[in-house]
Amino acid sequence: MARSTPARKSRPGRKATGSTTARRRLRFLADPRVRRSVRVGGVLLVAAFVVNLFFVPVGNFLEQRSVLAQKQAEFDALADANEQLQTEVNRMQTPAGIKEAARDQLGMTMPGEQRIKLLPSPALPTDLPDQWPYTLVSGILNVRHQIAEADNAPLAPLSP
Numbered sequence: 001m002a003r004s005t006p007a008r009k010s011r012p013g014r015k016a017t018g019s020t021t022a023r024r025r026l027r028f029l030a031d032p033r034v035r036r037s038v039r040v041g042g043v044l045l046v047a048a049f050v051v052n053l054f055f056v057p058v059g060n061f062l063e064q065r066s067v068l069a070q071k072q073a074e075f076d077a078l079a080d081a082n083e084q085l086q087t088e089v090n091r092m093q094t095p096a097g098i099k100e101a102a103r104d105q106l107g108m109t110m111p112g113e114q115r116i117k118l119l120p121s122p123a124l125p126t127d128l129p130d131q132w133p134y135t136l137v138s139g140i141l142n143v144r145h146q147i148a149e150a151d152n153a154p155l156a157p158l159s160p
Contacts, residue, residue, distance in 0.1 A: 128134040
């Protein structure tokens, strides 16, 4: 059995065509508020397109340029360090460089030599606490310093 579609009922005074939806659309766009909203939406859509097309890539370009400058500075620093290390390697491959490295880094000496290490004297503290045993020492140091300044002579070591 074939099924038949029911016929549309037509309203009096109207045509039974598909042009009613087109008229509704035109009536919808006839309202000035709707047209203004459509225009504003279109302008916003075009503005968003322009921003994404032009300004976002420019921002990415500027960011990439600063990152590239930073990486270039890192590369230059590493290239300088690499050059210094290569110079040191070249120096170490000579007999004089090997001898110097053996003396400095390994503490080796030539036959008949004796290694003597001289360390600088540490600076003595001049600010002592203000309590009993230290007050005597501070007083002695002050007197010795005054005598040395008067004589313009260097401080002699403490002796009994």
